[in-house]
Amino acid sequence: MTPRSRGPALFWRVAIGNAAVLAVACVITAFVFAPSETDIALREFAIFLGGLASMLAINLLLLRRALGPLRELTSFARRIDPLEPGLRLQVTGGDSEATELADAFNDMLDRLEAERRASVGRALAAQEGERLRVAQELHDGVGQSLTGVVLQLGRVVRDVDEGARPRVVEAQETARESLEEVRRIARRLRPEALDDLGLASALHVLGERVAEHTELRVDVHVQPSLEFGADEELVLYRVAQEALTNVARHAGAKRAEVRLERAAGRSRLEVDDDGSGVPGEAQEGGGVLGMRERAVLVGGTLKVARSPLGGTRVTLELPS
Structure with a gap:
């Protein structure tokens, strides 16, 4: 699934907000403290550009480091496969709130994988128990019945006339093959x-x-x-x-x-x-x-x- 567009990155949203605040502050300061309206444009524009450059540099140093774990967490979350456990996010960025969030995410993965392992274990244990029950029923029930049929047909072969004997022998072989198939299925089940x-x-x-x-x-x-x-x-x-x-x-x-x-x-x-x-x-x-x-x-x-x-x-x- 393609990730939906979320607009500008958080860093740029914070930077744009700060720039807007700085611009408003410069405009207000210019009109309040300027000696005449003719001195406003160039001087305040230069102050604004200098302040904007300083603000972006400070944001770049502070926010990128603080928000780095969030980007790592987003990328990591998209790579997670529930059937390939053990992957964890290697957290960097000191003691920021984003780092704490990444740590909490790893803890959540530990709990989810433990629960999944337990649920899979219960399901497979139930499956193996059912396999064992069916295998025993095939061996002790159907297998014993087919064994009896093979033995009975063996006795019948000795008593029937020559014309019917080939058909009885064929039926006996079919029953014997069915018995072997039942045993093979039982062995496969357990x-x-x-x-x-x-x-x-x-x-x-x-x-x-x-x-x-x-x-x-x-x-x-x-x-x-x-x-x-x-x-x-x-x-x-x-x-x-x-x-x-x-x-x-x-x-x-x-x-x-x-x-x-x-x-x-x-x-x-x-x-x-x-x-x-x-x-x-x-x-x-x-x-x-x-x-x-x-x-x-x-x-x-x-x-x-x-x-x-x-x-x-x-x-x-x-x-x-």
Whole structure:
């Protein structure tokens, strides 16, 4: 959105007001104290110009320094992205009211980011709880029912005549494929490998399963001895999962790489592909917004850029 026009800057409004006051004062002084009307014009005009130049110089020295934080605050406010937390205004200008305003603005950002992180955390926790419930119902309900159907059809195959047996076998295979699909969906909803084996093993299993069900070749590299909290592990896994899903669905890629490592005091997850890339105007689609919201939960930042492989690179950086 284009900022609306607000007229002259505050500095010039103050300077013009002061100049108007100075001009009125010079005119009044000239008419009151001048010995004759013929002496007014040139002398008072010179006094007015000298006073005006002095006033502008003083305004320039005092007001620009005092109002500098306001300009910085305006420019900074236009750059703020709620999904990229951590940016703060570097305040200059001493102890002026404008500096206090900038400090208050930074404090407000701290409170807003804390509240957003808490609200995102509650929403994602509810989402993960619902995923777990649905996964359990699929596994224990639908999965068990389909297992029973497969076993029953297996017994029926032995009792039917030869003419009907191929159709029963076909029905049994269809039920078995449906059972595998239900199990795959349940695993996607709640990754058992993450709960049982840890993040590194879960990422390798994720890569294997994506490669198994798509035409992608997925290489996973995880730096040894990395440790994360439960929330961080879940965010890292979900971001990798969503990024690989986007690659499989939209990128037209043949190869993808997942790397998790720690460098310069920050943990970094990178997912690269050799596909067609993501147009700039479409970066908030395809699950990217959801990944950025997950990054906010753990104080991280997510970026989407061109990959050295030729496609897209999704990078998630954690603060520790």
